[in-house]
Amino acid sequence: MCGIVGIIGKDNATDILVQGLEKLEYRGYDSAGIFVTGKEQEEYLVKSLGRIADLQNKISPEVQGTVGIGHTRWATHGKPSERNAHPHTSSNRQFILVHNGVIENFEEIKQEFLQTKSLEGETDTEIAVHLIEHFAETGLSTKEAFKKALTVINGSYAFALIDKNDPDTIYVAKNKSPLLIGLGEDFNVICSDAMAMLTETNHFVEIADGEMVIVKADKIVIEDQKGNLVYRESYEAQLDLSDIEKGTYPYYMLKEIDDQPAVMRRIVQEYTNTLGETIIDEKIIETITASDRIYIVACGTSYNAGWVGKALLEKMTNIPVEVHLSSEFGYNMPLLSEKPFFIFLSQSGETADSRQVLVQVNEQGFSSLTLTNVVGSTLSREADYTLLLHAGPEIAVASTKAYTAQIAVLAVLAKAVGDNKRNQFSLDFDIAHELSVIAAVIETIIDEKMLISQLVEEYLTTTRNAFYIGRGVDYYVSMEASLKLKEISYIQAEGFAAGELKHGTIALVEEGTPVFGIITDKKTAAHTRGNLKEVESRGAHNFVIALASLSKETDQFIIPDVHPLLTPLVSVVPTQLIAYFATLQRGYDVDKPRNLAKSVTVE
Ligand code: M6R
Numbered sequence: 001m002c003g004i005v006g007i008i009g010k011d012n013a014t015d016i017l018v019q020g021l022e023k024l025e026y027r028g029y030d031s032a033g034i035f036v037t038g039k040e041q042e043e044y045l046v047k048s049l050g051r052i053a054d055l056q057n058k059i060s061p062e063v064q065g066t067v068g069i070g071h072t073r074w075a076t077h078g079k080p081s082e083r084n085a086h087p088h089t090s091s092n093r094q095f096i097l098v099h100n101g102v103i104e105n106f107e108e109i110k111q112e113f114l115q116t117k118s119l120e121g122e123t124d125t126e127i128a129v130h131l132i133e134h135f136a137e138t139g140l141s142t143k144e145a146f147k148k149a150l151t152v153i154n155g156s157y158a159f160a161l162i163d164k165n166d167p168d169t170i171y172v173a174k175n176k177s178p179l180l181i182g183l184g185e186d187f188n189v190i191c192s193d194a195m196a197m198l199t200e201t202n203h204f205v206e207i208a209d210g211e212m213v214i215v216k217a218d219k220i221v222i223e224d225q226k227g228n229l230v231y232r233e234s235y236e237a238q239l240d241l242s243d244i245e246k247g248t249y250p251y252y253m254l255k256e257i258d259d260q261p262a263v264m265r266r267i268v269q270e271y272t273n274t275l276g277e278t279i280i281d282e283k284i285i286e287t288i289t290a291s292d293r294i295y296i297v298a299c300g301t302s303y304n305a306g307w308v309g310k311a312l313l314e315k316m317t318n319i320p321v322e323v324h325l326s327s328e329f330g331y332n333m334p335l336l337s338e339k340p341f342f343i344f345l346s347q348s349g350e351t352a353d354s355r356q357v358l359v360q361v362n363e364q365g366f367s368s369l370t371l372t373n374v375v376g377s378t379l380s381r382e383a384d385y386t387l388l389l390h391a392g393p394e395i396a397v398a399s400t401k402a403y404t405a406q407i408a409v410l411a412v413l414a415k416a417v418g419d420n421k422r423n424q425f426s427l428d429f430d431i432a433h434e435l436s437v438i439a440a441v442i443e444t445i446i447d448e449k450m451l452i453s454q455l456v457e458e459y460l461t462t463t464r465n466a467f468y469i470g471r472g473v474d475y476y477v478s479m480e481a482s483l484k485l486k487e488i489s490y491i492q493a494e495g496f497a498a499g500e501l502k503h504g505t506i507a508l509v510e511e512g513t514p515v516f517g518i519i520t521d522k523k524t525a526a527h528t529r530g531n532l533k534e535v536e537s538r539g540a541h542n543f544v545i546a547l548a549s550l551s552k553e554t555d556q557f558i559i560p561d562v563h564p565l566l567t568p569l570v571s572v573v574p575t576q577l578i579a580y581f582a583t584l585q586r587g588y589d590v591d592k593p594r595n596l597a598k599s600v601t602v603e
Helices: 013-027 052-058 106-113 124-136 142-152 252-258 258-272 282-290 298-319 352-365 378-382 403-420 433-446 449-460 472-487 497-501 521-535 566-584
Strands: 003-008 032-036 045-051 067-073 093-100 157-163 169-177 180-183 188-191 203-205 212-215 218-222 293-299 321-325 339-347 367-372 387-388 465-470 492-497 514-519 541-547 557-558
Touching: 003 013, 003 093, 003 157, 003 169, 013 032, 013 052, 013 188, 013 293, 032 052, 032 106, 032 352, 045 052, 045 352, 067 093, 067 157, 093 124, 106 124, 124 142, 124 157, 142 169, 142 212, 142 218, 157 541, 218 321, 252 258, 252 282, 252 566, 258 403, 258 433, 282 387, 293 298, 293 352, 298 403, 298 472, 339 352, 352 367, 352 378, 367 378, 367 403, 403 433, 403 566, 433 566, 449 541, 449 557, 449 566, 465 472, 465 497, 472 492, 472 514, 472 566, 492 497, 497 521, 514 521, 514 566, 541 566, 557 566
Parallel strands: 293 321, 293 339, 339 367, 367 387, 465 492, 465 514, 514 541, 541 557
Antiparallel strands: 003 067, 003 188, 032 045, 032 067, 093 157, 157 169, 169 212, 180 188, 180 203, 212 218
16 A cells, blocks of 8 residues: 655665665555655655656656655545645645545545645645645744644544755654654655665664654654653664565565465474474463453455464364454444454554454453564554564565465464363374474475466466355365455456355356365365366366365365365465466466555555
8 A cells, every 4th residue: 555755864865765665566556756855955746657667767867855755655535646646745835745544534624724725636645735834824833833734634644744945854743554764874764664765774763653753864853742752762673675575586476475385484483392382472372261252353365364263273272263354343343252352363464444443452451462474563563462474574465475374373373272271182283293294285386386377277368257165164265265366367256165156156157167176174075076066067167176185086286185274274375376377377467466555554
């Protein structure tokens, strides 16, 4: 989703901004822009629809300065266009602003304060910059005008503001949208994601909601809402530039699929000791053990991982588990049990839909845990506990290694709580060994890439739609497999409970419709095969992904056997590769599907 970068105190501000925006491309955007100025008060505003490469083509050599802000926009208010792209300027061109988030009361602000202003575009951000100008016109300093505007604005925001009459300062503020200050020697940077500025620094300072920061080349000053000074230590980002580069891979998605065996091994290393025992904070284990119901709350791929987590947790802990979509749960909260425990699954740790649930959970005083890939992310900071996924940065919009990492960490957590409750199934389950087997099996699947590519040519080159079917955990994987396929290849795909298809949706099956059956569970294998026969008789082109012990010679893709509870960790891998090759063969951008953002920071 939208991204912010800023720099103050370096001669090559333009290059730093553009490189920073490139690093944010993966988050999804439809337009971009930069504003650059400096001591001589030269000023350049360049905006473009489309990719950063299009913006770069519009930046002429004289666009230079020592201070600047940049933005990638994912349209919410107003269609993608150059006019609606950020940075936005006030009517008198004195103030220049970039914004992530959504201003909820922008209509009211317009009515109350901006009747005399003429606005160029349709964005809520333009309202904000005009509001700052409005308060400055009443005689307030830039800082005070900005502060006053913040008291009027409702909603989520990360703002970076430049007053072109004072190019020694960038003013920033945040509420519910991520923003960091990066510290350098005689320069400072701002960014909505540390990755954007790793080439400049790996020392960052977090900003809390409601704070304003005055950023100069040689210092930063943080103030809370009441104007009190806030002192906060910086932290070192445990990120390496090589983690965020794709090296020899054509796409991040392929690299991230290939990363999965290493991620499984890292999870074993981080969460188990040499005796194979789990290493998880005792407080987490005790709190879950004392709970009477676990609520998993998540969106998209993380939600799909949550269903597999439910199977694992219920089997090993005997605690009932419910899985909920964040965007529904927040506004239609079900009746809760007496001692609920909340688990938030979020690769990015920034998803606004999940965050609004966590805010309510905190207000009601319930215990919570976030499983996330991003250290210091909002959901991590705001939950009682965090377990990291240790998957390394996931850049492709289509989530792959975060899904398997979430399931693996949930398996470790289930084992830890299960052992604490002396659950026999859990006590017999050697998690370190089983995850190591998983790592090796994923490697063998990845080695079969070319076979999958050939099969995809046969099954998916021209189809408009496709189905994934399965039962139990195979159904859960079908949901994830179809999400993967549709979000990047644009083939309309549905993941269905195999037995449910005949209750209506089978009407969509016609001659040649690809139907992928996932078969990894002994007790349901025969039934799913029966359902596959039903669709075959109606013309479906069946593709079976089966565990070796349940396979038939005619099956298209066979997976070595793994522990029955962990089959989703391997059965999902061919489906990731199917989505990847289908997209490649259709000529679409695998890493940056249309309309999507990596981190969805608006509700
Ligand atoms: O960062 P999160 O895990 O909270 O993101 C939730 C979804 O937006 C995300 O899983 C999305 O569905 C995937 N990128 C799809 O591949």
